[in-house]
Amino acid sequence: MLALPAMAEDTPKKEEAPKAPETVPAVALDFGDSASATLTTKAWEALNAGKHDAVDGYTAKCVELYAAKADEMQKGLTEAAGADKANEYWALNDVGTCYFIRAQSKEARGDGKGAIPYYKAVVEKYSFAQCWDTKGWFWKPADAAKAKLKSLEFDALK
Secondary structure (H helix, E strand, C coil): CCCCCCCCCCCCCCCCCCCCCCCCCCCCCCCCCCCHHHHHHHHHHHHHCCCHHHHHHHHHHHHHHHHHHHHHHHHCCCCCCCCCCHHHHHHHHHHHHHHHHHHHHHHHCCCHHHHHHHHHHHHHHCCCCCEEECCCEEECHHHHHHHHHHHHHHHHHC
16 A cells, blocks of 8 residues: 555545545555555554554545545445444445544544544544444444544633
8 A cells, every 4th residue: 555644634624524645654554455444453553552643644545545435335324234234334434433543643642623623524424434343343433523522622612
């Protein structure tokens, strides 16, 4: 895979989800097979390791490659798929999760304001995305993002 750029503009217009980066991160990344699941897994691993440049790159690449398919999948749903069908919405799940991971990374860097547009993208654009927990169930990034948004938006008022 390519090295992905860091998001050039982290505060997109209100109605738009943040875009994939426009500059290449300083770190060289191994995108593996470039599958959405691979990129999402690598983004989680980078987040857990505190490698935020890598988070930027992996999440941006996933969005770049799979956002159109994720948008199509989201439009076809009126509610989140049941656990038995959740994997059929792979692009939606991975792109939504990558926005969530990107927001978490922003927060970990002390940039709560910068995390807000990514959390909003999950809630407003990828609300039916689901993420597999290694403990054996799916969870909804939009639910977690809503809680984070309340907290961050409250803090922004201070």
